[in-house]
Amino acid sequence: MAEKTKIGIIICDRYRTCAGGKCLRSMRNREGAFNRYKDKDVELVGYTTCNGCPGGNIEYAGDEMVKNGVQVIHFATGFLVGYPPCPYIDTFKQFLEYCYGVEVVLGTHPIPQKYLEMHQSLGTWEDGIWKIWLKDTMTDEVTRLAYN
Numbered sequence: 001m002a003e004k005t006k007i008g009i010i011i012c013d014r015y016r017t018c019a020g021g022k023c024l025r026s027m028r029n030r031e032g033a034f035n036r037y038k039d040k041d042v043e044l045v046g047y048t049t050c051n052g053c054p055g056g057n058i059e060y061a062g063d064e065m066v067k068n069g070v071q072v073i074h075f076a077t078g079f080l081v082g083y084p085p086c087p088y089i090d091t092f093k094q095f096l097e098y099c100y101g102v103e104v105v106l107g108t109h110p111i112p113q114k115y116l117e118m119h120q121s122l123g124t125w126e127d128g129i130w131k132i133w134l135k136d137t138m139t140d141e142v143t144r145l146a147y148n
């Protein structure tokens with residue numbers, strides 16, 4: 001049996017009622033940040049929310065996911081596209097990578113086109129760091145529209 005990459009997904013609590021439709025679809029189709037697994041099998045070993053600002057569940061979710069063998073933790077695209085985007089992205093990423101030795105990837109499904117247009121209007125993503133943070137989920141317009 002081919003070895004699977006074990007992944008976990010943490011979503012922004014603003015979207016706590018989300019059933020994971022876009023994340024799971026993009027994981028299945030290897031789109032957005034899941035394109036990195038296009039030639040690999042993946043297994044979802046954890047899915048939860050940050051539990052609301054300032055993200056008290058990041059610590060516990062990391063611990064639980066590691067016990068389930070997680071190798072890569074994805075922060076859902078909602079971290080990036082919310083109004084405003086999560087202000088703790090960097091802290092959470094550093095904490096999980098340092099504390100648990102896992103890789104943290106920013107994003108899951110492709111950025112929906114409507115969010116791109118709104119953030120362009122608001123100027124949210126003008127700082128240079130956003131180019132790096134959005135690189136896995138920006139995709140192309142056809143794909144972004146498919147996730148609107």
Ligand code: SF4
Nearest residue numbers: 012013050052053086
């Ligand atoms: S903005 Fe950040 S800390 Fe606040 S609910 Fe969303 S992911 Fe959690």
